[in-house]
Amino acid sequence: MDLRRLRYFIAVAQEGHITRAAERLDMQQPPLSRQISLIERELNVQLFRRSSRGVELTAAGHVLFREATAVLNDFERAIEATRRAARGELGSLCVGIAPTAPFNPLVPDAIRTFREQFPGVSLVLHEGLSNEIVAQFNDNQMDVAFVRAPQVHADGVDVTLLQREALVAALPSHHPLARTRSKTVSLxxxxxxxxxxIGPAGTGLHDETMAACRAAGFIPRLGQPAPRITSTLGLVAAGLGIALVPSTMQSVRMKGVVYRALGDASPKAFLGLAWRRGDPSPVLKNFVSLVRTMAKRRPQVSG
Known part of the structure; x- marks a missing residue:
């Protein structure tokens, strides 16, 4: 018994006539009759009652028809699922996201668009600083990540630039420069x-802040570190210091925090996409292609 014979049997059962079934299958009637007889002989049961008007299923034939139809339907679904997986339409993807990345509209828009275009792919999102993303890549727990560092020091991981967005100063509302009319300050x-x-040395915004301050001619005085952007803004609001944050963070309104553009060298925050070089996953290829295409269509973010 094979799938070909099951299809022959189902065609005869549906048509109720061997000649019509043979025409539907684009074959001659005698070979089809032989195939039906071979099935009955192999199963040692009568599947059809013959009459001058055609054939009709016996009780055993009805059972085989039900089960054979289910088998073929399952087989077709398996074939289609296999093809969809090869096209990257089925599977899963673990996506890392730097804490400040979701505030850049590109990131949530890309994730939403991917889910709309590939609803059969399960996305698992993990927030993490650059060093945490590196650890997950090294442990094979990460497929792709939106990162703030231009380099991810993990084996075989490539990083491509998506956007550079202006850094702005987050100041306590009682800061002298926060109470002036000017919306711009000098770093x-x-x-x-x-x-x-935000985060330790070696993470994106930490290193971007250090570089910006050095370019402005000074080494910053370091206050209390913060593991995440929300705790950073909380410390700013409490008057414990200032912070440089990506300009898209201005959408976060927190009492006690005022944002000011930087008028001098206009330092930029890096937003990139990291993934393992040579990964054959079609799901990953679809995700990377979509994100890079969307990034090319968007202007750089100013302060």
């Missing part, structure tokens, strides 16, 4: 303030 004018860093 050098903040040299005497304590800087609250």
């Amino acid at each position: 050098k004018s903040l040299a005497n303030d304590q800087f609250i860093m």
Whole structure:
């Protein structure tokens, strides 16, 4: 018994006539009759009652028809699922996201668009700083990640630039420069303030802040570190220091925090996409292609 014979049997059962079934199958009637007889002989049961008007199923034939139809339907579903998986339409993807990345509209828009285009793919999202993303790549627990660092020091991981967005200063509302009419401040004018860093050295915004301050001619005084952007803004609101954050963070309104554009060198925050080089996953390829295409269509984010 094979799938070909099951299809012959189902065609005869549906048509109720061997000649019509043979025409439907694009074959001659005698070979089809032989195939039906071979099935009955193999199963040692009578599947059809013959009459001058055609054939009709016996009780055993009805059972085989029900089960054979289910088998063929399952087989067709399996074939289609296999093809969809090869096209990257089925599967799962673990996506890392730097804490500040979701505030850039590109990131949630890309995730939403991917889910709409590939509803059969399960996305698992993990928030993490650059060093945490590196650890997950090294442990094979991460497929792709939106990162703030231009380099991810994990074996075989590539990083491509998506956007550079302006950094802005997050100041306590009682800060002198927060109470002026000017919406722009000089980074050098903040040299005497304590800087609250998001994450440790080696993570994206920490290193971007250090580089921006050095370019402005000073080494920042480091205040209390913060593991996440929300705790950073909370410390700013409490008056424990200032922070440089991506300009898209201005959408986060927190009492006690005022944002000011930087008028000097206009330092930029890096937003990139990291994935393992040579990964053959069609799901990953679809995700990377979609994100990069969307990024090319968007302007850089200013302060």
